[in-house]
Amino acid sequence: MYPYIENIKKHPITAFFLIAFAISWIIWSIPLVIPLNTPAYMMLICVIGAFGPALSAVLIAKLLKPAQIAVPRWKNILRFAVLFCIILPFALFWPMLNGSLADPVFLLLCSILAALSAFVITRIFSRTVGVQDLMRSLGQWRVKPVWYLFALAVWPLLLILSSVIDLLYSGQSFSTYISGMESIRPLSAVILFFTILLIGGPLQEEPGWRGFALPRLQFLFNPIVASIILGFFWQFWHVPLYFTGFYPFDMADIIARFVWFLPGVLIVTWLYNRSRGSLLILVLFHASIDAFPQILPAQTANAGNIFNVLLLILAVIFVFTDKMWKKRTPVPDNSQSKE
Template sequence: MTRKRSILSLSVYFVLSFIIMYGLVGLGKLGIMPTDSPLFMLLFIVGSWGPTIAAILALLITEKGKGIGNLFRGWGRWKVGIGWYGAALSPFAVALLVAFIYLVIMGRPAPGPQTEITVPVIAMSLMMALLTGATGEEPGWRAFATPRLQHHLGALGASVILGIIWILWHLPLWFLEDTPQYGMPFVPFAVSCVTETILLTWIFNNTRGSLAMASLFHLSINISGTLVAGMLGWVAFDQYLWIQAVVLIVFAVLVICFFGDAKLSRKPASEMPFEKIDAH
């Protein structure tokens, strides 16, 4: 792939990603489709796959469909070493530990559960998490955008830019009722988007582009808030967002310091999931 073609495919990809998300939110915000209707809920789930749908369309437009299979191949990479499973699932353990320490230090009674802990509730939470964010977004953000951006900007630069784009992609959800972002503090969410993207790139680069591990980490982040603030009720959800932001900053800084900003990895460049682009 040439440099110009790479930039073109990225540009088409990001434009399509935003059209899908902003168009969907516009349907609900303008009252064209009631947000509590089953059809809108179905479209909302489909819309969470917007980054992946946009990647498929971008490849069809700019590459005649070449590489579509590569978007999903990373889901088959499960043999990555036990340590990377620990890294991918670490948000659960860290969220529980830090929230508990915060609760003890503050010396206040816990707010209490906001959600019932029942088998149907847990099953529904897991099903929605699997059908939407972590599963739907990762082939687009990680398998399509990350390798291309890394070629141009390096691992850290690509992660920061993609994290900012991820913030802007989520932005319209703050203006639509019945979404998780409606009424949510924006600053900790934005900080977490950038730092989480850095950590996702770190996992992706060190597991030969494993979408399985990237999706598992993304899923763990999403579920941890529901577990700690919603089901256990150890801290209020707004407090949890700030705790999460601080923890992710610490981990991102440690990763950058230990693995370096160029690749976020100590492996040779030949093993990195960077897009191979001609100099022309």
């Protein structure tokens, strides 16, 4: 047995963060070495690099429980091929990419993105016990309807409510905001949501952050402490994007990201525990967080601050109603760790 494999098995949480950061940061550093003047290239490098957490989790889960399951290889190859064909058009025609189909580099990067998404999804049917344990809940759709409702509705409702409160408090007219709501095209909104769901972040991150790291952290700490630890690394993971030009370099924005991460990460932890560790619900919630700010009308002047306050209130309610200061048994069977 290689010594590094033994170290990974002894310290899976540390190994997860190190490998996840290494994969993402190495890919995200490409624009520092190779100038990428095309926004489409920058976006593709960003979302491909975001697979670091998921790939790290899959790798370590395989090392922790390497036993094999009798799953016909051809079935997984077929599943992968079908998913790749479904996901590739979303990558090719994502308006935010705005690339040229005649550009071979653009086509290659889109194909890599679609292949990685298909790979992560098909890990539900992995031949390895550890990986299947990690990803199983992503394919289990029989979850209480209330969690689907929460995952899909809470974030847009908070966005709308924050703008409504701002308009009421300032005495401004609702006409502009209402016209913005009326201009929403349902089909475009659905396509955008599924694009983000499949290639925009949720599948890249949640199998790692919540599928792998969170249950193991909750085995060691209570949900609040586990959320703070995970949230810090989650936010720190994004920092290189400020230096590569994907995010505008703004120190105030970087500081705000670290200050305001806690309410959001506590809500996600609460949802994870309440939905009994459903990766499907967490992926949908993540997609909702990323998609609805682009679907709904632009927030009013002070709506951002009001939104943060509403988020904080919701997090406090969940902390007290769920007694998140008390340590609890992690949901997944493979979450125990001697980190």
